[in-house]
Amino acid sequence: MVVTDTIELDTQGRADMLNITGAVAESVKACGIKSGIVTIFCPGSTSAITTIEYESGALSDLKRTFDDIAPPDADYAHNQRWGDGNGHSHVRAALLGPSLTVPFLDGELLLGTWQQITYCDFDNRPRSRRLVLQILGD
Amino acid sequence: MVVTDTIELDTQGRADMLNITGAVAESVKACGIKSGIVTIFCPGSTSAITTIEYESGALSDLKRTFDDIAPPDADYAHNQRWGDGNGHSHVRAALLGPSLTVPFLDGELLLGTWQQITYCDFDNRPRSRRLVLQILGD
Amino acid sequence: MVVTDTIELDTQGRADMLNITGAVAESVKACGIKSGIVTIFCPGSTSAITTIEYESGALSDLKRTFDDIAPPDADYAHNQRWGDGNGHSHVRAALLGPSLTVPFLDGELLLGTWQQITYCDFDNRPRSRRLVLQILGD
Numbered sequence: 001m002v003v004t005d006t007i008e009l010d011t012q013g014r015a016d017m018l019n020i021t022g023a024v025a026e027s028v029k030a031c032g033i034k035s036g037i038v039t040i041f042c043p044g045s046t047s048a049i050t051t052i053e054y055e056s057g058a059l060s061d062l063k064r065t066f067d068d069i070a071p072p073d074a075d076y077a078h079n080q081r082w083g084d085g086n087g088h089s090h091v092r093a094a095l096l097g098p099s100l101t102v103p104f105l106d107g108e109l110l111l112g113t114w115q116q117i118t119y120c121d122f123d124n125r126p127r128s129r130r131l132v133l134q135i136l137g138d
Numbered sequence: 139m140v141v142t143d144t145i146e147l148d149t150q151g152r153a154d155m156l157n158i159t160g161a162v163a164e165s166v167k168a169c170g171i172k173s174g175i176v177t178i179f180c181p182g183s184t185s186a187i188t189t190i191e192y193e194s195g196a197l198s199d200l201k202r203t204f205d206d207i208a209p210p211d212a213d214y215a216h217n218q219r220w221g222d223g224n225g226h227s228h229v230r231a232a233l234l235g236p237s238l239t240v241p242f243l244d245g246e247l248l249l250g251t252w253q254q255i256t257y258c259d260f261d262n263r264p265r266s267r268r269l270v271l272q273i274l275g276d
Numbered sequence: 277m278v279v280t281d282t283i284e285l286d287t288q289g290r291a292d293m294l295n296i297t298g299a300v301a302e303s304v305k306a307c308g309i310k311s312g313i314v315t316i317f318c319p320g321s322t323s324a325i326t327t328i329e330y331e332s333g334a335l336s337d338l339k340r341t342f343d344d345i346a347p348p349d350a351d352y353a354h355n356q357r358w359g360d361g362n363g364h365s366h367v368r369a370a371l372l373g374p375s376l377t378v379p380f381l382d383g384e385l386l387l388g389t390w391q392q393i394t395y396c397d398f399d400n401r402p403r404s405r406r407l408v409l410q411i412l413g414d
């Protein structure tokens with residue numbers, strides 16, 4: 001069985017990090033599949049998805065690490081070609097990755113207690129986003 | 139068809155890297171599904187999973203890279219809030235990611251010859267861990 | 277339903293980045309499964325897969341970031357043990373990861389408009405590669 005769902009989000013960009021655990025859990029619970037996997041996918045090349053303990057300290061530490069790895073104000077060939085100033089967003093999104101697959105059992109995501117599914121919008125401006133959830137199982 | 143299994147591990151933390159290929163391969167062989175995918179998932183926010191050639195040189199190179207990206211003794215907002223000293227562990231785990239999906243055919247994982255599934259425990263102390271294997275296929 | 281397919285590629289190595297979106301899309305369209313997920317997997321420990329806007333600027337920015345994170349000419353314990361000079365390739369491949377899962381619906385990959393599935397060969401010489409596509413769904 002396969003069920004496709006979506007999550008709509010408004011973000012601030014600039015490494016805005018949003019906790020989407022509740023929305024994913026609801027979708028899985030409502031879909032009628034008892035056990036399987038949910039793939040959360042970001043259609044786009046300037047945002048990504050991972051898990052983290054969703055508290056302000058860890059979030060700001062992760063943002064600072066991305067500022068070190070791909071600073072917004074460094075020279076990017078992407079920016080020289082396109083002038084949109086989000087070269088760092090593309091690098092960060094490619095590194096972190098657009099796809100996360102999470103198992104569930106009896107309708108419950110098998111996450112750790114302090115582990116939240118977190119969407120990271122690295123673009124350099126506010127965006128409206130639609131994420132895809134593809135749920136497979138029995 | 140969906141089969142859920144677990145792997146239990148005792149780790150030393152501090153970027154301890156464990157080769158779990160054999161355990162995953164056994165679980166896939168025993169589960170009764172011939173072809174499909176296995177998602178290996180770390181429930182928790184201070185460990186992650188990837189593949190690497192599991193030899194001491196490459197492992198120490200990867201550890202040193204994580205020491206560069208997120209040094210244990212840098213200032214972390216997580217540590218200031220919670221005092222548990224594992225801010226770097228959260229950053230590393232979020233970067234590497236908690237989920238890996240590997241295909242298999244006729245009960246055999248389709249890994250490269252020198253490619254091993256490797257669990258990385260970035261926490262700052264020994265831990266007992268339980269990983270989830272979610273196996274889907276025919 | 278499960279369908280296994282492969283993609284064969286000749287690469288230049290040295291962070292050669294190849295757009296495999298067309299090949300993945302064709303395979304999904306031809307496989308007879310309408311909706312589900314495709315896992316693209318790199319069997320090997322010196323290459324990896326992600327998505328990016330496949331234009332020369334963003335590609336060169338991503339390459340430079342990997343040159344910063346794991347420079348080819350740094351000291352690697354892997355190189356000291358094995359003498360093959362690709363210690364940086366192993367580190368990069370482990371960081372980026374060998375597996376990507378993409379959802380599809382009605383035979384179409386649910387990618388963003390400027391998001392391409394991109395295979396990154398980090399080895400230090402030209403290689404012939406075979407990637408695995410594992411397609412699951414209804």
